[in-house]
Amino acid sequence: MLAPDFMHEFELGDWKAVLMHLIRILIANKENSAQAMNRRYRQVPTFGRSTIRRFSDNVAGLKKLAARNYEDLLQCVILVFDGLLDGDDNKAVVSLLFTLAEWHALGKLCLHTETTLQWLEQCTTSLGSQLRKFQSETCQHFDTRELPKEAQARVRLEGRKSALQDAPPATSSRGRGRGRGRGSRARGRGSVTSTPAATATTQTSSTSTITPSLTLPNLEHPEIQQPQPQPQPKLRATAKKKEFNLHLIKLHALGDYVSFIRRFGTTDSYSTQP
Template sequence: MPKTHLDRTGWVHDLNFRTNSVRQYLHTKIQAARSFIYQLGHAVAGARVDGLLKSTSSVPTLNSFCEQLGQLGKEFNVSQMMVVDLLHEFELGVWKALFIHLIRILHAASERPGILVDILNTRFRQVPTFGRFTIRRFHNNVSDMKKLAARDFEDILQCSIPIFEGLLPEPFNRMLLRLLYKAAEWHALAKLRMHTESTLDLLEAVTKDFGRLMRQFRDKTSETFETVELPRETGT
């Protein structure tokens, strides 16, 4: 999936592309790359090896499952048995990137420098704990995102709707609350330990809604708010 197409999440074309272009274990290319490295002495990051593997982000490592299955392993798509890494793909990926951009928007929307971000941090510190380890107390400024683990970003997502409510003017406030709700709903569905046909259908529908709301929020806010990188991103 090219990075330029990532904003098409939820489109019918995007769903078809992901279904028909599932990642494959490229046994022949990996064996050829290993021959270049171990028999012909080419560098692992050399042009010959990159020419075979770089376009698919593959590495010259044999897969134990495929090797043990012998001839059948050459036809077995090991990618289908792997679960999605939600921790890195969503909690530390999509959601973290969205949260960072929301902080940028709050800076851009503030009449006084940093006032909306200060309100955000104050609200997070007022969130009580829930359960034994479900929602932990936010002690530091959440906007600084210092020493946060994936579970902390999960907590931030689960508490974000009342925290962000009213910080942006309308219609952006309403758009943001809908987006945050869909993000939390998608995350909850994706982390189910057991799925049924109905939950999978719901997850597909929520994915379409989430992608649509992301594009809508991007297009509308980019016309109004001039965002810049945060100081923590620029190292200043």
């Protein structure tokens, strides 16, 4: 049986996926909603000793965030998102965020009773239904696209793939000769060509015989120029359409928390690190 990993499955998994799609919705809303979210998060004061830390000026960029930062974002998210959307969309988003915060609080309890476990089980069921409603209704009202960091990462990956496909195959020469070393280790790269040198003849005074000619390798051959790779055209980071995805193994793993806590204890009583 695999032990639930609360940090990677929920804080860096399901909650991060929901937050990223909410930011896509705010950008698609086209009413400076993403900037309003950044401004509201920046106005949230700190609390306790590293309980709620100061948020950055660009929360929508999601840069250099650890699991503790996503936890702080979830604990302060309702007041930040309330009113950024209109009508029923705002009600559905606020209700979903409340259920996410409720599930997060119940899942991290250090002491559980049968009442709290039943509460967590009901909250898990409610979270699943609200996520399906969020995908089928709220998300359909917005033309959501990739975030800038997602589009840039995809373009970089496509550029690396195209560079590998267009690269010429590597060739090596392994000809054996009487030169210094083998053909691949001679000076320069590629195939090595040598011209026959003048034959040296010696004639003795007594026998008047000619010694066999010796062919000397020509080591001073011109360097062979390697073909220069053609510059690749720069790919534009055009954001593609991005929909909310519910087919995640981390989301389906939330249903195992209640049974695991009943058998082995609370989520803070063990560690998944080796």
